[in-house]
Amino acid sequence: MRRETFVAALLAIATSQSAWPIEPGAVAPATAGAGLIDGKPTSLASLRGRVVLLDFWASWCGPCKLSLPELEQLRGELHAMGYAQRFEVLAVNVDTDAKAATRFIDRHPVTYPLLADPDGRLPQAYALPTMPSSYLIGADGKIVEVHSGYKPGDAQKHLKPAILKLLGGAS
């Protein structure tokens, strides 16, 4: 083996550990696992045909105390507008301690499906830029928008208009 090839191979190995963030337009990676509360299999594939807001959260994430209740309210509003069969929120919890996650849900209850990923397999697949992050996924399974971080009112100011645009409703 030539020396240059050897060095190039080493560099390729060295840089292979860093994943590229998922960009809008890409097909959402396979997202499946056990439900956080009931342990039942939960997946993004089962929601194909609907617009999905995929939200990554953790009990230790401060902004998640805001985002979960606000996403729950947004989901309720959209379902009340008649989009129950066309829109869903799917939340992925990345806590290594399931008890901490369930305690958080006791304090901030939500009715949308919760998926547990204690090994961090899914955030790695998405190359999550920050905590929390959410991905707006179209009915065709392609990512439309990536929302990094969460500030008060983001659900109404940024996410709702983008979701309504996808659903074909007025924002």
Place this chain on the structure above:
Amino acid sequence: MRCGCTIVLMLLASACTAVQPWQRGELANPSMAWEPDPLRAALDQHTYASKEASSGGAGLAGGGCGCN
């Protein structure tokens, strides 16, 4: 060339790794904070700035939740 190979091998052998955003649970624990009592820290900094006519340099980056 040998030097280049050595540098690349050293980089590969490094034990340092980036903590990913979803792996910061332990770092986000209040007991891991540089200043567990922010109010006390602010008062100390105020006293320090008054006595020394300078401020800053009291913390380090890298701890905490790293959210947003």
